[in-house]
Amino acid sequence: MSDRIRFALLFLTVVACVAARAGGALGAVDRRDAPLVPHSTIVARKEARIVRFARHFLGVPYSYGGSSPRSGFDCSGFTRFVYAHFGIGLPHYSGAQFGVGRRVARARLQPGDLLFFDGLGHVGLYVGHGRFIHAPHSGTSVSIAPLTGWYSRRYDGARRLL
Secondary structure: OOHHHHHHHHHHHHHHHHHHHHHOHHHHOHHOOOOOOOOOHHHHHHHHHHHHHHOOOOOOOHHHHHEEEOOOOOOOHHHHHHHOOOOOOOOHHHHHHOOOOEEEHHHHOOOEEEEEEEEOOEEEEEEEOOOOEOOOOOOOOOOEOOOHHHHHHHHEEEEEOO
């Protein structure tokens, strides 16, 4: 092999090593140099995904005992369906859902928290900015409501599942 070919091969090897070290070779990334993502950021992203998923069902009719977009939803069937999509199992009864997760003060609500009303007879999902999404009652459909008026007076508490 001639000296020119040896030199060319050596040069290409050095270039490939430098590129790999910089993370550019074949899209390689050295995970040891990647920044760590705080747990709170991961949770916030999941909360946003939960709310975004729940919004897909705006307009689905209320149906007593309903637990799917095809059959319609009642309040606990709606929250159960949404959280099941993310691998979190909930009972199909709002009073039982109140026993899951941990208690959250009203002043510390975050998107994705479950909100309970009317002696634990109703549940919705907090979406942020003082509003929540829920399946209200017969003759209505999944909608977003402000946490004011009747709902504010009948508020029983909140639970965080994440």
